[in-house]
Amino acid sequence: MNSFWSLVGYEYKKILHKKSVRVVLLLAVIVSAFSVGGTLFGNSYVDGEVFESNYDAMVKDRAYARALAGRKLDGKLIMEAVSAYVEIPQTDKYSDTVEYQTIARPYSEIYLISRTIFDTASRRFNMGDFQALTDEQVKQFYVTRRDKQVQLVEGTGMSNKAKEQMLALDAQIETPFTFSYTGGYTRFFVIMYTCGLAAAFVMAICVAPLFSGEYTLGADQLILASKHGKNRLIAAKLFTGFSLAAAICLALTAAGYAFSMCIFGFDGGEAPLQLLYALVALPTDHGASGAASRSLHLFRLPDDIGNYHAAFRKAKIAFRCNYTCWPIVDCSNVCLYLRSKYRTAQSVPYPPNKYDGILGRDRWYPIRAFRTGGQAILVSASVCGWGKCITCAICIPCFQKSSDCLNQVPIAVILFKQFMPFGIVFCNY
Amino acid sequence: MELTLDRVTKHYGSKIACDRISLTLHPGVYGLLGANGAGKTTLMRMMCGVLVPTFGSITYDGIDVSCEDYRDALGYLPQEFGYYPEFSALDFMLYIATLKGIPKLRAREKARELLELVSLEKEAKKKIKTFSGGMKQRLGVAQSMLNDPKILILDEPTAGLDPKERVRFRNLISRLGADRIVLLSTHIVSDVEHIAGTILVMKDGRLIHQGALEEIIRTIEGRVWECIVPQALVDSLCERYPAINMRQEGKDVFLRLVGDEKPCDSAIAVQAALEDLYLYYFSEVNAK
Numbered sequence: 001m002n003s004f005w006s007l008v009g010y011e012y013k014k015i016l017h018k019k020s021v022r023v024v025l026l027l028a029v030i031v032s033a034f035s036v037g038g039t040l041f042g043n044s045y046v047d048g049e050v051f052e053s054n055y056d057a058m059v060k061d062r063a064y065a066r067a068l069a070g071r072k073l074d075g076k077l078i079m080e081a082v083s084a085y086v087e088i089p090q091t092d093k094y095s096d097t098v099e100y101q102t103i104a105r106p107y108s109e110i111y112l113i114s115r116t117i118f119d120t121a122s123r124r125f126n127m128g129d130f131q132a133l134t135d136e137q138v139k140q141f142y143v144t145r146r147d148k149q150v151q152l153v154e155g156t157g158m159s160n161k162a163k164e165q166m167l168a169l170d171a172q173i174e175t176p177f178t179f180s181y182t183g184g185y186t187r188f189f190v191i192m193y194t195c196g197l198a199a200a201f202v203m204a205i206c207v208a209p210l211f212s213g214e215y216t217l218g219a220d221q222l223i224l225a226s227k228h229g230k231n232r233l234i235a236a237k238l239f240t241g242f243s244l245a246a247a248i249c250l251a252l253t254a255a256g257y258a259f260s261m262c263i264f265g266f267d268g269g270e271a272p273l274q275l276l277y278a279l280v281a282l283p284t285d286h287g288a289s290g291a292a293s294r295s296l297h298l299f300r301l302p303d304d305i306g307n308y309h310a311a312f313r314k315a316k317i318a319f320r321c322n323y324t325c326w327p328i329v330d331c332s333n334v335c336l337y338l339r340s341k342y343r344t345a346q347s348v349p350y351p352p353n354k355y356d357g358i359l360g361r362d363r364w365y366p367i368r369a370f371r372t373g374g375q376a377i378l379v380s381a382s383v384c385g386w387g388k389c390i391t392c393a394i395c396i397p398c399f400q401k402s403s404d405c406l407n408q409v410p411i412a413v414i415l416f417k418q419f420m421p422f423g424i425v426f427c428n429y
Numbered sequence: 430m431e432l433t434l435d436r437v438t439k440h441y442g443s444k445i446a447c448d449r450i451s452l453t454l455h456p457g458v459y460g461l462l463g464a465n466g467a468g469k470t471t472l473m474r475m476m477c478g479v480l481v482p483t484f485g486s487i488t489y490d491g492i493d494v495s496c497e498d499y500r501d502a503l504g505y506l507p508q509e510f511g512y513y514p515e516f517s518a519l520d521f522m523l524y525i526a527t528l529k530g531i532p533k534l535r536a537r538e539k540a541r542e543l544l545e546l547v548s549l550e551k552e553a554k555k556k557i558k559t560f561s562g563g564m565k566q567r568l569g570v571a572q573s574m575l576n577d578p579k580i581l582i583l584d585e586p587t588a589g590l591d592p593k594e595r596v597r598f599r600n601l602i603s604r605l606g607a608d609r610i611v612l613l614s615t616h617i618v619s620d621v622e623h624i625a626g627t628i629l630v631m632k633d634g635r636l637i638h639q640g641a642l643e644e645i646i647r648t649i650e651g652r653v654w655e656c657i658v659p660q661a662l663v664d665s666l667c668e669r670y671p672a673i674n675m676r677q678e679g680k681d682v683f684l685r686l687v688g689d690e691k692p693c694d695s696a697i698a699v700q701a702a703l704e705d706l707y708l709y710y711f712s713e714v715n716a717k
């Protein structure tokens with residue numbers, strides 16, 4: 001076993017010694033820094049003149065949010081925000097007014113959170129509605145939230161038991177929320193949407209030549225004629241591929257986290273996740289969900305996984321053809337398979353409009369929205385000529401609508417189970 | 430200790446690179462001779478488990494070539510192969526040692542010892558990409574001996590070595606041949622002439638001769654001629670007999686030829702050497 005680890009060590013050495021690998025790694029870090037800080041470039045304009053730079057705006061809003069940090073998000077705080085917003089005169093673009101900038105802006109975060117709660121299906125909650133909020137309505141903030149949650153959960157296609165579990169989880173959320181500045185975490189969650197792509201790019205460069213590189217280099221004969229060259233080395237190479245893929249994902253995530261925190265601020269780790277996504281049913285905070293979003297999970301299966309799984313098995317053959325041909329597969333394909341198969345597998349027909357989507361952070365997303373949100377990236381390295389033909393696929397479906405909702409967990413589980421023989425799946429949920 | 434090849438055959442499509450080669454090798458040095466494309470490399474690759482024979486079997490004391498135990502007893506220097514350019518010579522040796530399953534401490538010791546043996550001890554820490562062709566070749570020889578192999582297969586080991594290293598190498602091989610099976614292929618006849626106990630001659634995928642130097646040479650004994658002829662005769666003679674040596678001597682030309690009968694009146698029979706045999710078998714004239 002000792003020699004196994006030495007072999008893994010040498011594989012790492014071979015990879016990391018390459019110039020192209022180092023350049024790509026550096027590039028990925030730079031890209032990640034840029035994607036974190038990119039929004040801070042540029043200015044906002046009032047009447048065609050520069051009003052403030054985006055960076056100044058961030059600093060200002062951060063100071064305002066920090067001033068409110070630690071306070072309970074209760075009726076009192078919301079009413080304070082309402083009375084500040086009342087000062088804003090009726091105009092087309094309220095954010096350009098002096099009143100907004102001087103009186104209301106310190107409470108803008110409170111307004112944004114309230115909006116997701118008081119939004120209704122028939123009417124989009126706007127500034128005017130906020131100004132008109134009464135004491136009574138504001139006191140009902142958490143009741144309204146719960147009602148909305150119940151409605152949302154009931155509207156899904158989950159089994160009754162799963163619905164119950166979800167609502168029970170929701171009930172565990174501590175209210176009222178404690179307000180905090182969460183800019184760093186918000187940014188971190190956003191860039192995690194695209195982190196998978198960057199990781200796939202890096203992996204394609206680093207992991208792909210793992211086996212084929214020996215042939216290109218001409219070292220294959222030496223390897224094949226050596227004692228461990230036909231068995232242990234292959235295991236070592238596979239381990240290297242998987243662990244390196246994991247390391248790249250983690251490293252890029254860590255870089256994204258570090259940049260987000262350094263640029264936007266470290267606050268908010270303990271703030272409830274609901275400040276960001278008001279209708280998430282998980283009793284968790286920003287820090288924990290950030291950590292969870294990139295770790296490897298073994299899921300406890302909710303009941304209706306069984307159905308998903310059986311349905312998926314049928315679709316699997318078609319899917320398998322798909323992924324051996326295409327190195328990169330958008331996981332929306334998987335979801336479409338799943339969705340269509342799952343629907344026929346159910347004896348009770350579900351209302352189609354409710355079915356074709358994913359329960360998102362605050363509403364039921366149509367499948368199209370999900371399509372852009374998650375990517376399944378399969379880096380498949382074909383290993384031909386080593387006596388057998390092994391195709392190892394390293395799959396990283398990045399469920400970037402992360403920390404949204406339990407409903408995505410099942411899909412992640414299916415992918416996890418399906419791909420396990422071939423690789424490791426990293427899931428964000 | 431016995432390496433047995435039984436009707437080993439390799440086909441590349443319709444091309445037969447090795448044709449039913451049967452051999453039994455015992456400790457000692459074997460020199461494999463053959464023209465370009467004779468099938469030497471193909472045979473050696475099969476003996477190292479890199480290529481799978483189309484037909485036939487290769488065993489070492491009953492262990493099949495595909496077994497790990499066989500490879501454990503094997504040292505192989507391919508004709509041409511790649512190094513990891515960013516590795517130092519020592520790194521490379523240690524890596525191969527790991528592949529061969531040699532424990533770390535022992536590997537380090539052995540690697541240093543072998544690098545010294547091929548006079549690379551000063552370059553041990555240098556990256557391989559800075560090495561000259563001959564240095565790489567020496568490194569290749571060194572790596573093949575890391576596991577103290579019982580079967581040592583060297584494909585053109587002397588290619589690119591300077592005369593000094595060549596002599597060192599020859600001495601090394603004859604020493605190694607005492608208690609193991611060493612098989613080396615070469616085009617440079619003088620490299621095997623004095624150290625190989627047994628000469629194997631391959632032609633078009635077949636083993637056409639096999640035996641001690643004297644035995645093999647005996648096949649052309651009395652058929653090697655030397656003569657000095659005028660320029661006008663050279664072409665016609667060379668067309669009929671394989672020319673081993675040709676040298677301008679004033680107006681005339683000195684020729685060394687192989688032929689069943691006396692090529693010309695002035696010719697005198699001389700003692701045959703291995704090179705004569707080699708050229709006799711592989712010359713254009715003979716191929717016709």
Ligand SMILES: Nc1ncnc2c1ncn2[C@@H]1O[C@H](COP(=O)(O)OP(=O)(O)OP(=O)(O)O)[C@@H](O)[C@H]1O
Pocket residue numbers: 441444445446463464465466467468469470471472508
């Ligand atoms: N991979 C291959 N595919 C097809 N033909 C091959 C392949 N490798 C070798 N051959 C053919 O097999 C024959 C034997 O080749 P081999 O390399 O064994 O010769 P060799 O005796 O080692 O020659 P050299 O002295 O040039 O090294 C040659 O005719 C060559 O063209």
Ligand SMILES: [Mg+2]
Pocket residue numbers: 469470471508584
């Ligand atoms: Mg050859």
